[in-house]
Amino acid sequence: MFEDRPDRDAEVVLVGRSNVGKSTVMRELTGHDVSVGGKPGVTRQPNHFDWTSESFMFTDLPGFGFMSGVESERREEIKTDVIRYVEENAEHVLAGVVVLDGKSAVDIIDRHRERGNVPHDVEMFAFLEDVGVDPIVAVNKTDKIDDLDERLNEICDRLGLYPPWQQWSDTVAPICAKRGDIDALEECLRDRFHEHNRDDLLKFVS
Numbered sequence: 001m002f003e004d005r006p007d008r009d010a011e012v013v014l015v016g017r018s019n020v021g022k023s024t025v026m027r028e029l030t031g032h033d034v035s036v037g038g039k040p041g042v043t044r045q046p047n048h049f050d051w052t053s054e055s056f057m058f059t060d061l062p063g064f065g066f067m068s069g070v071e072s073e074r075r076e077e078i079k080t081d082v083i084r085y086v087e088e089n090a091e092h093v094l095a096g097v098v099v100l101d102g103k104s105a106v107d108i109i110d111r112h113r114e115r116g117n118v119p120h121d122v123e124m125f126a127f128l129e130d131v132g133v134d135p136i137v138a139v140n141k142t143d144k145i146d147d148l149d150e151r152l153n154e155i156c157d158r159l160g161l162y163p164p165w166q167q168w169s170d171t172v173a174p175i176c177a178k179r180g181d182i183d184a185l186e187e188c189l190r191d192r193f194h195e196h197n198r199d200d201l202l203k204f205v206s
């Protein structure tokens with residue numbers, strides 16, 4: 001189980017498979033330098049970051065899915081904890097950011113489907129919608145992708161968003177966190193803050 005959540009009115013959560021770059025995205029969003037790049041599965045508890053003085057925080061939730069050296073039972077527990085956390089706090093969550101590794105996401109999704117499983121990323125996207133949390137899909141590591149438009153269309157297709165991806169530019173944000181390029185994600189967040197009547201937060205998004 002996760003430790004106690006700090007008492008804040010509003011929150012944006014980051015979810016995603018292990019090693020997709022969530023900590024790097026968080027560093028770029030908040031300026032907090034958290035441990036990045038260690039062993040997959042390093043983040044096992046939520047990392048909460050106060051971002052403004054407006055009782056708002058970002059939360060980096062533990063990565064789920066395959067992690068070398070972590071048993072499948074433990075991986076399932078982590079995923080269950082992530083799901084429970086979002087469910088319990090949905091009313092405070094202004095947006096749920098599903099971070100994907102743009103290079104490998106489609107292959108991993110297709111492999112899971114071929115085996116008859118629901119892929120984690122697809123499940124998480126649908127789950128956020130189910131609990132009334134607007135999902136944003138941050139497609140990270142775009143520096144490793146050759147044909148970005150095609151890849152983004154494939155990702156949309158797998159998530160049930162009818163391509164072309166440009167139709168979903170308020171939901172799908174191609175980013176390269178490592179190089180500090182997260183403009184598209186910030187734009188999506190700005191939309192969500194506005195929709196939730198939190199214009200007070202807009203000034204904090206660069």
Ligand SMILES: Nc1nc2c(ncn2[C@@H]2O[C@H](COP(=O)(O)OP(=O)(O)OP(=O)(O)O)[C@@H](O)[C@H]2O)c(=O)[nH]1
Nearest residue numbers: 019020021022023024037040041063141176177178
């Ligand atoms: N090529 C490339 N690598 C990136 C990018 N963003 C992050 N990485 C790398 O991906 C690896 C994992 O990054 P983390 O930020 O630790 O990933 P995480 O999702 O927080 O990982 P967990 O703690 O396992 O959940 C690191 O080696 C990062 O440097 C990117 O935009 N491009």
